[in-house]
Amino acid sequence: GMMSVEAAKARPLAMAMSGPAAGVAAAAHTARALGIGRALAFDMGGTTTDVCLVADGVPETAGQRKLGDYPVRLPMLAVESIGAGGGSIARAEAGAFKVGPRSAGAVPGPACYGLGGTEPDVCLVADGVPETAGQRKLGDYPVRLPMLAVESIGAGGGSIARAEAGAFKVGPRSAGAVPGPACYGLGGTEPTVTDANLVLGRLDPHRVYGRSIRLDPGRAHAALEALGRRFGLSVIAAAQGVVDVADASMLRALRLVSVQRGYDLREFALIAYGGAGPLHAGALARQAGMSRVIVPAHSGAFSALGCLVSPVRYDAVQTHRAKLEGWDAKVVADRFRALEQQCLRPLAGEGHAARSVLVGRSLDLRYTGQNYEIDVPYEEGDVAALRLAFERRHRQLYGYATGESVECVNLRVMARIEPDAALAPVAAVSGAGAPLASPRAFFPETGEVSTPRHDRGALAVGQAVAGPAVIEDEWSTTVVYPGQRCVADSLGNLVIETGR
Numbered sequence: 001g002m003m004s005v006e007a008a009k010a011r012p013l014a015m016a017m018s019g020p021a022a023g024v025a026a027a028a029h030t031a032r033a034l035g036i037g038r039a040l041a042f043d044m045g046g047t048t049t050d051v052c053l054v055a056d057g058v059p060e061t062a063g064q065r066k067l068g069d070y071p072v073r074l075p076m077l078a079v080e081s082i083g084a085g086g087g088s089i090a091r092a093e094a095g096a097f098k099v100g101p102r103s104a105g106a107v108p109g110p111a112c113y114g115l116g117g118t119e120p121d122v123c124l125v126a127d128g129v130p131e132t133a134g135q136r137k138l139g140d141y142p143v144r145l146p147m148l149a150v151e152s153i154g155a156g157g158g159s160i161a162r163a164e165a166g167a168f169k170v171g172p173r174s175a176g177a178v179p180g181p182a183c184y185g186l187g188g189t190e191p192t193v194t195d196a197n198l199v200l201g202r203l204d205p206h207r208v209y210g211r212s213i214r215l216d217p218g219r220a221h222a223a224l225e226a227l228g229r230r231f232g233l234s235v236i237a238a239a240q241g242v243v244d245v246a247d248a249s250m251l252r253a254l255r256l257v258s259v260q261r262g263y264d265l266r267e268f269a270l271i272a273y274g275g276a277g278p279l280h281a282g283a284l285a286r287q288a289g290m291s292r293v294i295v296p297a298h299s300g301a302f303s304a305l306g307c308l309v310s311p312v313r314y315d316a317v318q319t320h321r322a323k324l325e326g327w328d329a330k331v332v333a334d335r336f337r338a339l340e341q342q343c344l345r346p347l348a349g350e351g352h353a354a355r356s357v358l359v360g361r362s363l364d365l366r367y368t369g370q371n372y373e374i375d376v377p378y379e380e381g382d383v384a385a386l387r388l389a390f391e392r393r394h395r396q397l398y399g400y401a402t403g404e405s406v407e408c409v410n411l412r413v414m415a416r417i418e419p420d421a422a423l424a425p426v427a428a429v430s431g432a433g434a435p436l437a438s439p440r441a442f443f444p445e446t447g448e449v450s451t452p453r454h455d456r457g458a459l460a461v462g463q464a465v466a467g468p469a470v471i472e473d474e475w476s477t478t479v480v481y482p483g484q485r486c487v488a489d490s491l492g493n494l495v496i497e498t499g500r
Contacts, residue, residue, distance in 0.1 A: 001313025026306035044277040046158040182223035195220035196242035201441030262396030273302035278478035297492030300475030343415035364410035433458030
């Protein structure tokens with residue numbers, strides 16, 4: 001959520017992971033607007049990919065993360081990041097392909113124009129609510145703040161592909177802002193995910209990115225040819241291998257925030273944004289068994305929208321060690337009231353009316369002797385229901401419930417004010433937009449095939465585009481894979497039906 005400048009000065013740690021959190025907030029808002037109960041927010045940029053779960057319109061949060069080597073016990077989004085993005089560098093390592101986490105990054109401009117920004121994020125959204133996590137790590141430091149449960153992986157548009165120890169690897173090393181991917185023509189020679197997408201025909205070499213950059217397919221071809229030669233692969237096979245390795249890393253992140261937390265991926269929609277997210281989302285959703293992908297309007301600048309639709313929010317946490325057996329509801333109620341005042345005072349000081357504030361109470365619970373907790377909503381007076389809720393969540397996360405003694409570790413209060421914001425319908429377009437061109441692109445299912453390229457702004461509401469196809473706008477490039485169908489909705493979103 002948002003806070004005042006004065007509050008940020010007093011609690012700077014509360015801004016940790018705020019970059020990925022803004023995109024997740026926008027994804028949660030989009031999920032609520034479209035009536036999507038469960039979604040995964042998927043942000044792929046130039047260096048990493050971040051994912052977060054949103055359930056019932058609320059992002060998952062984490063009550064403890066790590067910042068370097070230090071634990072921080074404040075709530076933040078449970079974002080998972082991987083070192084794979086549009087600029088991730090591909091390489092050969094140990095006889096295999098590898099991509100990332102080293103990245104080419106992006107020169108100013110192209111990040112918003114289909115090449116990926118800085119890092120891709122994935123977050124689970126259930127019933128319009130991004131998942132949060134109570135304990136996370138920032139670098140090597142544990143952080144006990146409530147934060148969104150965003151998982152980041154070192155795979156992005158600038159992730160470098162390489163041969164390493166006989167294996168093909170992509171990321172987390174990135175080509176950096178300069179020299180960037182080989183196709184930028186700024187001195188980079190190592191192949192990246194962006195180079196692979198260009199060679200496969202999914203990025204347009206005739207298009208000008210960021211007002212001044214034209215991609216050079218010859219340089220991308222040369223970089224991937226050198227990598228493929230180490231494995232006896234053609235340039236096309238090497239390029240597809242780079243994309244496959246990056247996709248595999250991102251698929252693991254999708255499963256990490258959903259399947260490994262007791263959810264069924266098939267029940268989720270994938271909300272894809274960031275410069276490179278829409279390039280890969282259709283393939284990832286199909287592999288994960290997900291039936292729908294949402295590419296929001298202005299997907300390359302989606303995090304900026306998140307800053308406009310985020311609630312004003314304050315959190316407070318207090319240690320309270322007590323077993324549910326012998327639970328003293330009066331003591332707990334008194335402590336919760338004190339925590340609520342900690343949250344309500346700054347809201348009142350900012351001029352917010354108390355009647356507009358939504359307050360939530362929860363407990364960090366665990367089986368006695370465990371070293372990890374589960375955040376469970378608290379309703380005063382019903383300890384039996386509290387235990388049932390804890391065991392239901394424990395069974396969902398870990399596959400079992402023991403019936404043993406349960407203890408409380410922390411009390412948590414969240415106070416928020418929702419913004420008065422709504423997504424506006426797009427301006428009507430007369431007639432169906434015809435393809436700009438139909439160059440050839442490679443897909444494993446079809447081989448090299450004629451692939452129509454559409455201007456997103458020319459698509460009429462309700463117009464369907466059958467895959468394979470590419471849809472371009474000033475923010476990003478969306479790939480509709482063979483067998484998929486894409487429809488432009490009234491809010492400017494592209495809705496891809498994967499056929500699953």
